[in-house]
Amino acid sequence: MALWQIGLLLLAAVWLLQAVGTWLQMRHYREVMGTIHSRWTDGYMGVGNARASLGRGVILILVVAPDDTIRDLFVMEGRSVFAKFKRLDQFEGRDVVSLLADEAFIGMRGRKQALEQALQQIENAKARKSEAAAALRDQPA
Template sequence: MGFEIAIIVFALWIVQGILSYFQIKNFNGKLAKFKNYHKYGIGQVKGWLGKGAIAILGIDSYNNIVDAEIMSGISVFARFRSLDLLKGKNIQEIDSILDGIDKPVKTAILKAAESAQQVKKSEKEVESSM
């Protein structure tokens, strides 16, 4: 009986690993798409036995959000979906737009916006040092 349980647990572990591979492949595909924008930001909130979220924002040179996608959930079946609520908005307006969105998703989006702004600060530092 114990051997059969060990085999089942091992098989489920292998399936989980395979599904994780496809989830990472989905993330890398989305990231490649966002690298075409002027700048982009990634925000992540890890869920330990709870809901986690990853947000990717594509920003143009005027700090407007051109594209936004979110992956949220508790399993390896979660995939990115478009976040039309943010498209066309300025990155400075993000905080006021996110009222009513669940906490992990909101935190991931705010971290992505902060990440994109850090890129902008780094670019300014490089330009001023030249």
């Protein structure tokens, strides 16, 4: 077998491995999201990400109660499709503002950007909910 054929076979094998890894990672993501949806019936959820061209990427899932206390915080960080979500229990029950001020959390590359995106999604969800409530109040009986 020629050298270029071996190279082509290796390239196809690596591509197939990446496709399987991506499928497994997406399945893990869906499982985590399903767990969150079944666990909490009120409050708000935001998801943020920070992509890195060569460094590690970050996906953050933040669940807050209606009073802005943190219920769940999951972070996935890594350079490959083998990264998994880690639940950060030490932040549960804390205020969202304290998380933004926590240098140990924010100091890690990409986390601040992902957290800001998640918080923006939460603010948008709150605004939509208050607009819907206002529209219901304004309807004639």
